[in-house]
Amino acid sequence: MPGPISPFERGEGMRLYDQHGREFLDFHAGVAVNALGHGDPHLVSALKAAAEKVWHTANTFTIPEQERLGQRLVDATFADAVFFTNSGAEALECAIKTARHYFWAKGETDRSDIIAFTGAFHGRTLGTIAAGGNPDYLEGFGPAAPGFKHTKPGDLDAVRALITPQTCAILIEPVQGEGGVTAMSAEFMQGLRALCDEHGMLLILDEVQCGFGRTGRFFAHEWSGITPDIVAVAKAIGGGFPLGACLAKGDVAASMVPGTHGSTYGGNPLATAIGNAVLDRILAPGFLDQVNTMGQRLAWHLQQLAQKYPDHVLELRGKGLLAGIKIATPVRDMVTRLRDDHQLLTIGAGENVLRLLPPLIVTEADIEEAMTKIGAAFDAIDAVNAAPATGS
Numbered sequence: 001m002p003g004p005i006s007p008f009e010r011g012e013g014m015r016l017y018d019q020h021g022r023e024f025l026d027f028h029a030g031v032a033v034n035a036l037g038h039g040d041p042h043l044v045s046a047l048k049a050a051a052e053k054v055w056h057t058a059n060t061f062t063i064p065e066q067e068r069l070g071q072r073l074v075d076a077t078f079a080d081a082v083f084f085t086n087s088g089a090e091a092l093e094c095a096i097k098t099a100r101h102y103f104w105a106k107g108e109t110d111r112s113d114i115i116a117f118t119g120a121f122h123g124r125t126l127g128t129i130a131a132g133g134n135p136d137y138l139e140g141f142g143p144a145a146p147g148f149k150h151t152k153p154g155d156l157d158a159v160r161a162l163i164t165p166q167t168c169a170i171l172i173e174p175v176q177g178e179g180g181v182t183a184m185s186a187e188f189m190q191g192l193r194a195l196c197d198e199h200g201m202l203l204i205l206d207e208v209q210c211g212f213g214r215t216g217r218f219f220a221h222e223w224s225g226i227t228p229d230i231v232a233v234a235k236a237i238g239g240g241f242p243l244g245a246c247l248a249k250g251d252v253a254a255s256m257v258p259g260t261h262g263s264t265y266g267g268n269p270l271a272t273a274i275g276n277a278v279l280d281r282i283l284a285p286g287f288l289d290q291v292n293t294m295g296q297r298l299a300w301h302l303q304q305l306a307q308k309y310p311d312h313v314l315e316l317r318g319k320g321l322l323a324g325i326k327i328a329t330p331v332r333d334m335v336t337r338l339r340d341d342h343q344l345l346t347i348g349a350g351e352n353v354l355r356l357l358p359p360l361i362v363t364e365a366d367i368e369e370a371m372t373k374i375g376a377a378f379d380a381i382d383a384v385n386a387a388p389a390t391g392s
C-alpha cells in the first residue's frame with residue numbers, strides 16, 4: 001500500500017502505525033525525543049499516576065518530583081545545580097544567562113561574548129538563533145542578538161584567535177545534530193576545555209540531542225573525559241513530554257538565586273514525574289551498555305552499507321545512535337522515499353546528511369531491517385537511473 005502516509009494513530013516500541021494501519025519502523029524518534037520508543041509501559045503508568053495527583057503548582061511551592069529529579073541528575077553527572085525548562089531552547093537560554101551572570105556577579109560586567117560554531121543548532125528563540133548563527137534561521141527576524149562569534153569546529157587556533165577579554169564562554173554541541181551529524185574529536189573537546197581553563201572562560205555544552213544516552217554514555221562529552229561547566233539537555237529527558245534542563249557546577253550557578261531567572265511551567269509535577277520515570281530506565285544497570293553496543297552495531301552495519309553502495313554513501317558520520325549518512329541524492333527525497341515506499345522514518349540534517357536517530361531501545365534486528373530498507377531505496381534509485389529513457 002504505497003503512497004503518502006496518514007497521521008500516526010498508535011505506537012509500540014520501535015513502531016508507529018498510521019490511520020490506515022500501516023506500520024513504520026521509527027529511526028526518527030521524534031527527533032531524538034522518544035528515547036524509550038512509543039508506549040513504554042513504565043512511562044505510561046508514571047503519566048497516569050501523575051495525572052491523578054497535582055498537575056501544576058508553579059515553582060512558588062516545593063515540587064517533590066522536581067526535587068527528586070534534580071537530585072538524581074546531580075548524583076549522576078558533573079552538576080551541582082539544575083534548572084528545569086520546557087524545551088531545549090529554554091535550556092540554552094538558561095545556560096547563556098547563567099554564564100553571563102556568573103561574570104557579572106564577579107564584577108566583570110562587560111564579559112558576555114560567547115564563541116560558538118558554524119553548523120551549530122541551539123534552538124529557535126531570538127537568543128538561540130543568534131547563538132546558532134545559521135543565516136537561514138536569522139533572516140527576517142530583525143537584528144541578531146549580539147554577543148556571539150562563530151568559527152568552524154575542529155580548529156583550535158581559530159577558536160583561540162576569537163578570544164578577547166570580553167569572552168565569557170565557549171558553546172558547542174559535542175555531536176552536532178541538525179547541522180550535519182558531526183562528532184567532535186576528543187582532542188578538540190579537550191583543547192576547548194584547556195582554552196577555557198587558560199582564559200578563565202566557561203565551557204557550555206549543548207547536549208539537547210546527543211545527551212541522555214544517545215551516544216552510549218549518559219552524556220556525549222564523557223567520551224572525551226572532560227568536565228563542562230554548564231550543560232543544556234532536553235529532548236530525551238522527557239521521553240516525549242516537554243521537559244528540558246540546564247545543569248551547572250555549583251560555583252557557576254551560585255549567582256542564579258531565586259528571582260534572577262524563572263519559568264512558570266519548568267519542572268512542573270507532571271513533567272518531572274515522567275522525567276523520573278525516563279531516568280529509571282536510562283540509569284537501570286546495563287541500559288547504557290546496551291545502547292553503546294547497538295551504536296557500535298549500527299556503525300558496523302553502516303560500513304557494510306557504504307561498501308555495498310559506494311555511489312550513494314559519500315561519508316558516514318556521528319556517534320552511537322546519532323548516526324549520519326552523507327548521500328549523493330537529495331536527502332529530502334530520500335527521507336520521503338524511505339517513509340512512503342519502505343516504511344522507515346528518518347530525518348535529514350545539514351550538508352545532505354540522512355540522520356538516523358532510533359529510540360535507544362533499538363535491537364540489532366531493527367538495525368538490520370533499517371539497512372535493508374535503505375539498501376532497497378538505493379536499488380530503486382539505481383533502477384530508475386538505469387532504465388532506458390522513454391519519450392523522444
Ligand SMILES: *Cc1c(COP(=O)(O)O)cnc(C)c1O
Binds near residue numbers: 178206208
Ligand atoms: C532540538 C535542539 C535544540 C532546541 O530544542 P527545542 O526543544 O526545539 O527548543 C537545541 N539544541 C540542539 C542540539 C537540538 O538538537
